[in-house]
Amino acid sequence: MKRQSSKQRKRGTILQAASALFSDRDYHLVLMDDVATRARVGKGTLYRYFPTKEALYIATVLDAWERVRVEIEEVFRDESRIGENLETMTRRVLTFFWPRRHFIALLRDSMENPEWRRAHEAVVLLVESELEREGLVGSLPGVDLRMAVELFLGMLRAALLYRDARSRPETLAHLIVKLYLDGIRGLSAGGPDAIAPGAITAGLVAAALEEPVED
Amino acid sequence: MKRQSSKQRKRGTILQAASALFSDRDYHLVLMDDVATRARVGKGTLYRYFPTKEALYIATVLDAWERVRVEIEEVFRDESRIGENLETMTRRVLTFFWPRRHFIALLRDSMENPEWRRAHEAVVLLVESELEREGLVGSLPGVDLRMAVELFLGMLRAALLYRDARSRPETLAHLIVKLYLDGIRGLSAGGPDAIAPGAITAGLVAAALEEPVED
Amino acid sequence: MKRQSSKQRKRGTILQAASALFSDRDYHLVLMDDVATRARVGKGTLYRYFPTKEALYIATVLDAWERVRVEIEEVFRDESRIGENLETMTRRVLTFFWPRRHFIALLRDSMENPEWRRAHEAVVLLVESELEREGLVGSLPGVDLRMAVELFLGMLRAALLYRDARSRPETLAHLIVKLYLDGIRGLSAGGPDAIAPGAITAGLVAAALEEPVED
Amino acid sequence: MKRQSSKQRKRGTILQAASALFSDRDYHLVLMDDVATRARVGKGTLYRYFPTKEALYIATVLDAWERVRVEIEEVFRDESRIGENLETMTRRVLTFFWPRRHFIALLRDSMENPEWRRAHEAVVLLVESELEREGLVGSLPGVDLRMAVELFLGMLRAALLYRDARSRPETLAHLIVKLYLDGIRGLSAGGPDAIAPGAITAGLVAAALEEPVED
DNA sequence: AATGAATGAGTTTTCATTCAT
DNA sequence: TATGAATGAAAACTCATTCAT
Numbered sequence: 048m049k050r051q052s053s054k055q056r057k058r059g060t061i062l063q064a065a066s067a068l069f070s071d072r073d074y075h076l077v078l079m080d081d082v083a084t085r086a087r088v089g090k091g092t093l094y095r096y097f098p099t100k101e102a103l104y105i106a107t108v109l110d111a112w113e114r115v116r117v118e119i120e121e122v123f124r125d126e127s128r129i130g131e132n133l134e135t136m137t138r139r140v141l142t143f144f145w146p147r148r149h150f151i152a153l154l155r156d157s158m159e160n161p162e163w164r165r166a167h168e169a170v171v172l173l174v175e176s177e178l179e180r181e182g183l184v185g186s187l188p189g190v191d192l193r194m195a196v197e198l199f200l201g202m203l204r205a206a207l208l209y210r211d212a213r214s215r216p217e218t219l220a221h222l223i224v225k226l227y228l229d230g231i232r233g234l235s236a237g238g239p240d241a242i243a244p245g246a247i248t249a250g251l252v253a254a255a256l257e258e259p260v261e262d
Numbered sequence: 263m264k265r266q267s268s269k270q271r272k273r274g275t276i277l278q279a280a281s282a283l284f285s286d287r288d289y290h291l292v293l294m295d296d297v298a299t300r301a302r303v304g305k306g307t308l309y310r311y312f313p314t315k316e317a318l319y320i321a322t323v324l325d326a327w328e329r330v331r332v333e334i335e336e337v338f339r340d341e342s343r344i345g346e347n348l349e350t351m352t353r354r355v356l357t358f359f360w361p362r363r364h365f366i367a368l369l370r371d372s373m374e375n376p377e378w379r380r381a382h383e384a385v386v387l388l389v390e391s392e393l394e395r396e397g398l399v400g401s402l403p404g405v406d407l408r409m410a411v412e413l414f415l416g417m418l419r420a421a422l423l424y425r426d427a428r429s430r431p432e433t434l435a436h437l438i439v440k441l442y443l444d445g446i447r448g449l450s451a452g453g454p455d456a457i458a459p460g461a462i463t464a465g466l467v468a469a470a471l472e473e474p475v476e477d
Numbered sequence: 478m479k480r481q482s483s484k485q486r487k488r489g490t491i492l493q494a495a496s497a498l499f500s501d502r503d504y505h506l507v508l509m510d511d512v513a514t515r516a517r518v519g520k521g522t523l524y525r526y527f528p529t530k531e532a533l534y535i536a537t538v539l540d541a542w543e544r545v546r547v548e549i550e551e552v553f554r555d556e557s558r559i560g561e562n563l564e565t566m567t568r569r570v571l572t573f574f575w576p577r578r579h580f581i582a583l584l585r586d587s588m589e590n591p592e593w594r595r596a597h598e599a600v601v602l603l604v605e606s607e608l609e610r611e612g613l614v615g616s617l618p619g620v621d622l623r624m625a626v627e628l629f630l631g632m633l634r635a636a637l638l639y640r641d642a643r644s645r646p647e648t649l650a651h652l653i654v655k656l657y658l659d660g661i662r663g664l665s666a667g668g669p670d671a672i673a674p675g676a677i678t679a680g681l682v683a684a685a686l687e688e689p690v691e692d
Numbered sequence: 693m694k695r696q697s698s699k700q701r702k703r704g705t706i707l708q709a710a711s712a713l714f715s716d717r718d719y720h721l722v723l724m725d726d727v728a729t730r731a732r733v734g735k736g737t738l739y740r741y742f743p744t745k746e747a748l749y750i751a752t753v754l755d756a757w758e759r760v761r762v763e764i765e766e767v768f769r770d771e772s773r774i775g776e777n778l779e780t781m782t783r784r785v786l787t788f789f790w791p792r793r794h795f796i797a798l799l800r801d802s803m804e805n806p807e808w809r810r811a812h813e814a815v816v817l818l819v820e821s822e823l824e825r826e827g828l829v830g831s832l833p834g835v836d837l838r839m840a841v842e843l844f845l846g847m848l849r850a851a852l853l854y855r856d857a858r859s860r861p862e863t864l865a866h867l868i869v870k871l872y873l874d875g876i877r878g879l880s881a882g883g884p885d886a887i888a889p890g891a892i893t894a895g896l897v898a899a900a901l902e903e904p905v906e907d
Numbered sequence: 908a909a910t911g912a913a914t915g916a917g918t919t920t921t922c923a924t925t926c927a928t
Numbered sequence: 929t930a931t932g933a934a935t936g937a938a939a940a941c942t943c944a945t946t947c948a949t
Contacts, residue, residue, distance in 0.1 A: 088910085197423075206413065214406070923937100928932100
């Protein structure tokens with residue numbers, strides 16, 4: 048059962064090489080030659096496993112999301128008390144990405160490609176379900192649950208991208224989760240007033256709109 | 263009101279064309295020909311103002327950051343009560359970027375280039391000083407002020423990237439600021455306990471470390 | 478009579494700037510911008526005096542040959558005893574080009590352009606007539622006078638191109654002229670035997686010819 | 693007879709194509725596309741063997757010098773009587789270049805590039821050693837051996853560049869060598885007087901010096 | 908099945924020439 | 929008449945993809 052076919056194993060090797068490269072530098076700075084060299088296969092072999100460079104890239108990103116999903120799912124499988132799961136997951140994700148700093152770059156443009164969107168969605172849903180299970184956001188007036196999760200993930204990304212030498216994944220995980228949960232609780236306590244949009248200067252909106260969007 | 267030299271005006275025209283293109287698609291999918299066509303100048307003219315394509319790109323990103331900084335600075339110039347400024351700023355930034363959705367892509371990898379890092383830093387410092395002025399984070403035990411700001415910006419980015427058709431900048435601004443401020447206040451109230459890192463499975467860390475970072 | 482029109486003066490200025498540049502580096506490394514800058518005129522002005530870059534280059538080379546011709550002619554105008562004139566001329570030419578080392582580069586490809594060929598020819602004829610007047614080569618059996626002159630000029634070029642720090646124009650002039658005249662005298666003394674071509678290995682010629690000339 | 697690796701053979705093919713083109717027209721008039729077409733390889737292949745156009749050009753010139761050196765060395769390997777070798781070599785070089793008239797253009801600016809200078813030097817040394825072996829120039833008072841060789845090569849170049857339809861390599865070889873050797877012998881017979889520089893008009897030197905070198 | 912040499916379409920960049928001021 | 933900003937045709941070079949071995 049565990050034995051992968053030699054084919055699958057080589058595919059994995061290539062994917063791993065591509066991951067390392069794509070998360071380190073921009074798509075167009077990674078040459079197929081580089082991938083082949085790193086994976087220790089001939090360049091032609093790459094094309095036996097992935098029809099184009101883009102296909103390889105897409106597979107790489109999907110694979111990255113999948114790893115995150117698995118990482119998170121594992122945590123959520125065991126039942127614990129509220130708040131505990133979220134922090135464990137956060138800690139785990141941060142720890143996983145800690146030595147793969149640039150790996151996060153692969154998770155960025157997730158909306159462009161339908162497959163990526165789906166992979167991103169899967170993670171969002173997972174976190175969403177957890178938040179709901181913990182009774183945190185379900186009843187918030189006017190708050191979009193999906194967006195609430197995205198905000199949370201946004202903080203995770205920021206933490207990974209802008210951490211400094213003294214940062215520790217555990218400390219950051221605790222910080223982020225506490226901040227987030229307290230914030231969320233504040234929202235639900237705030238009542239209808241909480242979502243009052245606040246007056247916005249008509250002029251500002253007008254200005255923003257009159258300037259041609261596309262240029 | 264201030265008359266710009268013809269030179270500055272043309273530079274601006276080119277920058278605007280480049281912005282539109284670079285925020286719509288990837289660097290390598292934007293041809294200098296495209297920029298020239300859009301800016302309605304000859305290709306050679308591009309090179310009179312920017313020595314290379316990369317220089318043009320860098321200038322474009324710097325310009326984007328500068329616009330954001332100006333946007334924010336304007337708000338922070340007038341004194342108001344706590345929370346008000348932050349929300350106004352957030353609303354303003356969101357509104358500014360609302361019709362320039364992909365523009366945010368330009369602000370991403372800000373750490374790669376020293377100039378970008380500096381531009382990013384300038385914005386972070388601005389927000390930081392505001393948070394401090396409002397007495398929000400200065401006294402937080404164990405919380406890195408810089409990181410606190412990055413987390414906030416991370417939510418802003420997420421909001422812009424993953425907003426849906428029903429999202430409104432004002433609503434999101436209110437949501438984010440409330441969540442953030444409540445969370446921050448919770449942290450300062452939490453005391454030393456708040457930053458207890460929480461036990462982390464030794465195995466997890468070990469696993470993360472033993473796996474070659476580079477793969 | 479001496480007053481040149483302002484037009485002629487400016488033409489001269491441009492030509493001088495072009496000379497300095499073209500003799501220092503290859504044609505395609507000299508930009509019209511450089512010439513304009515050096516001549517302290519606008520780029521457009523260049524085109525009022527020379528229709529194209531190539532025309533400017535051609536004029537530059539012609540001008541260089543003309544300077545050499547004038548230099549030589551002056552010497553040949555006054556009558557002296559045999560050998561004296563040739564050495565004086567040689568000394569003069571070497572001295573003239575001494576500080577203009579690369580200038581000689583301008584005089585190279587003289588066969589390509591009909592005007593250059595004519596200018597080159599004029600100098601050759603001048604030297605030729607001098608050699609003949611001195612009774613040196615006129616009666617040589619089987620020796621092409623024209624070629625005899627070219628061989629002499631070939632040594633001049635070599636002297637200028639490959640001189641070293643210790644070389645002095647006067648010493649070289651003396652050396653070259655003495656070597657040349659003694660050589661020439663030897664030829665005329667040698668009799669018909671002197672020009673027996675010497676057997677050439679048939680194989681060598683064959684080999685040279687069978688290899689496609691154009692490759 | 694010696695089987696070259698396919699790699700070396702293709703390199704040779706490219707070099708040959710480049711030679712033909714570069715000796716026919718100026719560097720900048722030879723397009724990499726032309727070279728590729730003539731060598732019957734794809735443009736990319738050119739760059740697999742030579743990193744830049746300039747590198748290809750440099751290699752072409754080096755190759756030309758190398759051919760000449762080999763040509764000369766072969767002659768000098770067998771011992772013969774004085775004067776014989778020099779004429780044989782000259783004949784051989786002239787014969788070799790006879791159908792490759794423009795090829796000589798490749799050997800021109802040999803001082804610019806250190807590698808070229810070395811290649812040029814190698815040929816000079818070869819001839820130099822032959823002259824010395826024949827006891828021709830070693831004892832010349834005040835005559836720079838190196839320069840003596842350069843003068844000789846200067847005549848060779850002139851012969852190739854300015855030959856006409858009736859010229860024959862054997863005749864020219866005989867002429868040049870006789871002229872040269874008689875001249876050289878005259879020098880050694882001339883005694884110290886021979887190198888008296890001859891008075892030079894102070895005014896001329898002054899004029900040469902005062903005129904800005906750079907114009 | 909695996910390889911890596913060969914390919915050429917596609918890009919950036921240069922610079923002689925023009926022309927509005 | 930003189931200028932130099934603007935232009936775009938032309939040229940070097942790259943790299944994903946193919947295919948003979």
